[in-house]
Amino acid sequence: MATREEYAKQPFEKRVDRMTRTADELAAAIRGRSGAELSRRPDPKNWAANECIAHLRDVEEVYLARARAIAINDIDIKIYADSAAVERWATNRQYLRWDAVEAVASFRELRDEFVAFLRSLAPADRQRGCIHPVRGRLTIDDIVTMLAWHDDNHLDQIARALEGRA
Amino acid sequence: MATIADYLKRPVSERLERMRRTPDDLADAIRGRSDAELSRRPDEKNWSAEEIVCHLRDVEREYIERFHLVLENDDPKIYMEADGNERWPVDLQYHRNDTADAASAFRRKFARLAAHCTRGDVSQISRGAQAGPMRAFMLPTPARGPGLVDAALTPMLRVAGRGARSRLRLVSN
Numbered sequence: 644m645a646t647r648e649e650y651a652k653q654p655f656e657k658r659v660d661r662m663t664r665t666a667d668e669l670a671a672a673i674r675g676r677s678g679a680e681l682s683r684r685p686d687p688k689n690w691a692a693n694e695c696i697a698h699l700r701d702v703e704e705v706y707l708a709r710a711r712a713i714a715i716n717d718i719d720i721k722i723y724a725d726s727a728a729v730e731r732w733a734t735n736r737q738y739l740r741w742d743a744v745e746a747v748a749s750f751r752e753l754r755d756e757f758v759a760f761l762r763s764l765a766p767a768d769r770q771r772g773c774i775h776p777v778r779g780r781l782t783i784d785d786i787v788t789m790l791a792w793h794d795d796n797h798l799d800q801i802a803r804a805l806e807g808r809a
Numbered sequence: 810m811a812t813i814a815d816y817l818k819r820p821v822s823e824r825l826e827r828m829r830r831t832p833d834d835l836a837d838a839i840r841g842r843s844d845a846e847l848s849r850r851p852d853e854k855n856w857s858a859e860e861i862v863c864h865l866r867d868v869e870r871e872y873i874e875r876f877h878l879v880l881e882n883d884d885p886k887i888y889m890e891a892d893g894n895e896r897w898p899v900d901l902q903y904h905r906n907d908t909a910d911a912a913s914a915f916r917r918k919f920a921r922l923a924a925h926c927t928r929g930d931v932s933q934i935s936r937g938a939q940a941g942p943m944r945a946f947m948l949p950t951p952a953r954g955p956g957l958v959d960a961a962l963t964p965m966l967r968v969a970g971r972g973a974r975s976r977l978r979l980v981s982n
Contacts, residue, residue, distance in 0.1 A: 712885075712887065712888045715886045715888055716885060720881075720882045720885050721881040722878065723874045734914070735866060735911075735918065736866075736901060736906075737906050737910060740905040749899075749900040749901075
């Protein structure tokens with residue numbers, strides 16, 4: 644699996660191409676699996692496959708809105724980010740109850756929208772950014788790197804969860 | 810039921826006080842109702858009680874981010890999809906939620922939102938976003954008013970307040 648640093652060295656278009664494959668890879672990863680398998684956590688702490696997909700869906704929505712906010716502002720806006728929020732979403736939005744196939748469909752819709760947005764940007768616009776409270780300046784280009792790596796990370800986690808491994 | 814215009818005339822403190830009652834109002838509205846009652850839509854188009862509670866829970870998160878953005882930046886432009894919330898019931902699979910758990914999550918999120926709203930000097934709440942970008946912030950009714958956090962509290966109240974309770978009552982009945 645490529646690291647975030649390795650992804651950062653790849654051309655923008657190649658990283659976006661990687662993003663275009665994720666919905667199909669998710670669909671393939673869960674094909675033929677029962678609801679029980681998809682919602683089974685490998686241990687009390689680590690997510691089940693359906694929780695990983697719901698998380699990918701929600702992250703997509705947040706980063707698409709974030710990238711669009713960057714694009715419409717002339718300055719680097721300070722954004723709100725809360726690293727503990729991810730676990731709260733899983734509980735509050737009841738990810739364990741989600742249907743994985745429907746979640747992939749929702750993810751696909753958002754991802755297609757995101758990729759279309761990214762491909763519409765001029766090269767200079769990809770370097771526009773915001774100020775993240777922890778990471779500092781975060782450009783749209785950085786977000787693409789993060790998402791490409793994030794996809795790999797959770798696809799790997801889904802495969803492990805389905806094998807009963809954390 | 811008070812309109813958005815009515816609420817806009819009230820002091821921020823009064824509107825915040827109104828919002829503080831909503832978690833209890835929601836808990837009261839769904840208490841003793843069966844899953845079948847809570848998940849029954851009054852018709853094909855209008856939401857069930859369960860979907861309304863989930864919607865309120867998820868709107869809280871959006872507004873925490875927006876308030877923070879406005880408070881931390883000078884005149885930020887806020888992006889908002891016109892129909893973003895409309896697709897949540899399907900995309901976020903509201904029909905699979907447990908309504909009581911969703912109401913509990915709303916209570917927890919509301920506590921976080923209230924902390925953001927009342928943080929520091931309440932006058933900060935009147936810091937605004939530019940008028941133009943409010944088309945995005947206030948869609949689909951850009952004429953609703955200036956782009957102030959103060960003004961944003963009002964449509965929230967409409968959703969979180971008596972409007973939602975009336976709708977809850979309606980669908981529960």
